[in-house]
Amino acid sequence: MPRTRPGQIHLAAFMNAGPGGVGAWRHPDAESGWFSPAFYQKVGRILEAARFDFVFFADSLGIPRSFGNSIENHVHYGVGTPRLDPIPVIAQIAAVTEHLGVGATLSTGYQQPFNAARTFSSLDHLTSGRAGWNVVTSFQDAEALNFGNEKLPGRSERYQRADEFLEVTAKLWDSWQDGALKLDKASGDFADPAAVASINHQGAHFQVQGPLSLPRSPQGYPVIIQAGSSPDGRDFAARWADVIFCSHASIESAIAFYAEVKALAARHGRDPDHLKILPAVTPIVGRSEEDAEARKLEFEELVPAEAGLARLSYHIDVDLSQFDLDKPLPPLEVKGVYGHYHEVLEVAARENFTVRQLGKWYGARTEGDLVGTPAVIVDRMEEWFDRRAADGFMISPTHVPAAFEQFAEHVVPELQRRGLFRTEYEGATLRENLGVPRPASGEWKSRLR
């Protein structure tokens, strides 16, 4: 079938600095080296050899306790914990790679913008322009309780803080003009003082004098990654994000989301092509359809229902322990992360799952229905790309590093054969590989609400 959309897809890898999906660590091929750089560096080398745009690390700031107000299931089954600070992890991946972008999550809720701006500017310098920041506002009470807050602020308040947080960090990234460094040993001129200025930010949440104590970084701003899919989140992402990742139960909902966010970006004066939308997918590659389905079943058997329920309670921030596990789930308001969870609950209602069955199903759930042979998987990816449901994909692995190895070995060559994916890195920075321009100094002004 001839391609109906020019261009190529982008590929990112979704990681946790700790065990990933429910039960994934139990797979015979899964490695459990989460406390050692070798594990992450191996992943980085696999992804770079496969020409991925970037790897990024999700994060949370505490052990979830959404199920029964207890950490027990999370600790017992390794769900959502442990989690290392992703900043040193991506620094260590960058130390053994040359082209692969590296992104880390940092919450605007529990950090200060000066520190965040300096950390990501440092990473962008130390990676020669390969750094990304996944901006989150944090959504769990369990996190708030680790930072002196009884309760999480509401979503709208969190995004107001996030907006000002980004404004401050961007002002700081621009506080040294490009070219301010002189490094003239003979004259002793280190930098041009006229090219470095305070920011004197005085806002509702933050008062920051600046300037940053670092020159402007190779990418100007690190690549901003965002996953907000609530109305507040979409508006935030349409203004600030270079990459949006999302999750959809159907191609139709993905197409609608894609159109809406691109239109929103255009309304904010941005070129919609400069915002890349990458739905999460979990490929399960088989030699045949039957082989792939058998592999999927193998994963499902590793998932205890209680572990899946803990994960779902955490993701939707609703305590599912309050319901009879052997009866269907009553209708729920989704308080936690937004996105596809409405669809998840629709599936639960349609299938008439008991709460326990829902836990088992959700714990083993894969994203994007990419279960099959490489040809089938690439057909599906091509369809999503051609129909403008996606600019590329966030590969969310079943188990690490084996799932990345299988994708790299079997799926990437088929993508390349069809001209859908690069065979060599062409850009010097992550922005260049993504096709997202380097922001001019002062660009933050056009990103404000």
Next chain:
Amino acid sequence: MPRTRPGQIHLAAFMNAGPGGVGAWRHPDAESGWFSPAFYQKVGRILEAARFDFVFFADSLGIPRSFGNSIENHVHYGVGTPRLDPIPVIAQIAAVTEHLGVGATLSTGYQQPFNAARTFSSLDHLTSGRAGWNVVTSFQDAEALNFGNEKLPGRSERYQRADEFLEVTAKLWDSWQDGALKLDKASGDFADPAAVASINHQGAHFQVQGPLSLPRSPQGYPVIIQAGSSPDGRDFAARWADVIFCSHASIESAIAFYAEVKALAARHGRDPDHLKILPAVTPIVGRSEEDAEARKLEFEELVPAEAGLARLSYHIDVDLSQFDLDKPLPPLEVKGVYGHYHEVLEVAARENFTVRQLGKWYGARTEGDLVGTPAVIVDRMEEWFDRRAADGFMISPTHVPAAFEQFAEHVVPELQRRGLFRTEYEGATLRENLGVPRPASGEWKSRLR
């Protein structure tokens, strides 16, 4: 001369993630790769080959503006800025070394203990037990102004916050018992929930529920490094620090400080041998005494007086621009860092320096008077060790990496020949190499005031 004190010295390297001493970056042999991992990794490899205990990075959270309330001299001459976030820097050094300890500064004034505890636990895991934390309380108004505070809190208030900060981080490090991880693929038991507990800390500055989202790290607590030399600082260090670094204008003041801090540690119930005192020294190695003196002069000529004044204003947090540069300095109250600055001002008075001369002198000042041949330098180090002025030294280089290379090539072999320094690493962790025991779980209780 026979040794009068058994044991061996410890060696640490003092670094900035940016240009170091005033004018040092101008030296023909100085490298200026502060924005690239290769620079730091080269330093790490040199130090590991020389069997150093650890390298650590000083830090500050903003460009100083103590001189004339302006960043101008600092930017113009590269004094105290730029500064990368040291966390990714030490992660990248650890990625290419196996034995060298790696320490970073993090301020208790402008971070949250949950994040700090997780970052250093992550580093300790990712380095297999080689991480150190240099605890500072921050002393500049220029830093406070980057975090929404008009003025710096007083020293006593800063140390009260630091004390509670350390209490919370240590509770978090102990919130998973050793051995809590099971990783039993067959049963699905990831960890033992009975071995992981909330901390429920409710204090004056912090309320933190916990637990940490990470298992207890290889060293239990990272090595705690501290430089406080005010009465509040000494008390804090005597309770919490594993390593104290300090600066002395004479061996007599170093001996007095050493005796006082060790006695203080004993009064707090600690074995004084478990707190290592490392005065800062700046070796300038020559083929002869004349050669060494000539090298020292070479550095002095690279220092503009205005740059030295900016540095001194910053260190003592007194605006020296208010004085006539061509007259002697009037008597001053030292507001900023404590320590040796009283002695510095005594020297200025004794020498009857004008303010400008003082700036030039201070900018070019080296620590510990270690200027000479390797034999003379080692004589001096041996004297400091034998007379209990030091348990070892913090090598503060004139220029990087050349000064470390010269020290490694010429001084370390002489130290080894005299049995004063290790020829191989013996421990697996930084604590083991330092001879500082791994804290038992709950040890924080004995460290409180």
